[in-house]
Amino acid sequence: MTTNNRSWRRAGAFATIATVSALGVGLAAGTAQAHTPVWEVTCTEVNVDLTAYSPKEDNTVTVTVDGKDLLPAETFKGDFHKKLELPQHDKELTVRLVVKAGDDDKFSRDESKTAPVCNDKPSPSPTPTPSETPSTSTPTPSSTPSTATSPAEVPPASTKPSPSGDLAETGSSSSTPLIAGAAAVVIVAGGGIMWAARKRRSAQH
Numbered sequence: 001m002t003t004n005n006r007s008w009r010r011a012g013a014f015a016t017i018a019t020v021s022a023l024g025v026g027l028a029a030g031t032a033q034a035h036t037p038v039w040e041v042t043c044t045e046v047n048v049d050l051t052a053y054s055p056k057e058d059n060t061v062t063v064t065v066d067g068k069d070l071l072p073a074e075t076f077k078g079d080f081h082k083k084l085e086l087p088q089h090d091k092e093l094t095v096r097l098v099v100k101a102g103d104d105d106k107f108s109r110d111e112s113k114t115a116p117v118c119n120d121k122p123s124p125s126p127t128p129t130p131s132e133t134p135s136t137s138t139p140t141p142s143s144t145p146s147t148a149t150s151p152a153e154v155p156p157a158s159t160k161p162s163p164s165g166d167l168a169e170t171g172s173s174s175s176t177p178l179i180a181g182a183a184a185v186v187i188v189a190g191g192g193i194m195w196a197a198r199k200r201r202s203a204q205h
Helices: 002-033 163-170 176-204
Strands: 036-041 045-051 059-065 068-076 080-085 093-100 109-115
Touching (some): 045 059, 045 068, 059 080, 068 080
Antiparallel strands (some): 059 068, 059 093, 093 109
């Protein structure tokens, strides 16, 4: 019976040691998973996610940009989540995160990251060189012959008198030759009559 009791005691001691070891591993795993600081920096904002920090002690977090406060020291318990907008910038910024754990200083963090410059801004249009500047000088006349009629090409006025216009200006008409012929006949006839009358007078004397 004495031997059996000793065996049971040894078995109980081993079981106790195994249990304590398991608890120690579990506590170590829990501690390793606690105090998880995650933060990301883009060209426009900073995302801070702090989880599994002490829910009883005061923890503090601070974010600065090029030495200036973006998030002044803020106290939290347990978890902390915040999105911070970065100021507009045309060069890279240095963003610093400082976390102080209230339960154990070994879980505190002091890290820095770089915020790049956003590339979505349109690039300025290049200034045109003198050769590319549009010319404002008056264009030279075209060498193409003008389609307008020059004085040499104007047809000369006709010198042939029109039947109606010239007669109207001189006072004559188309019946002038007939009148002239009739007058000649009358003159000839008158001359014949006068000649016959003279001949009769001569015969009577």
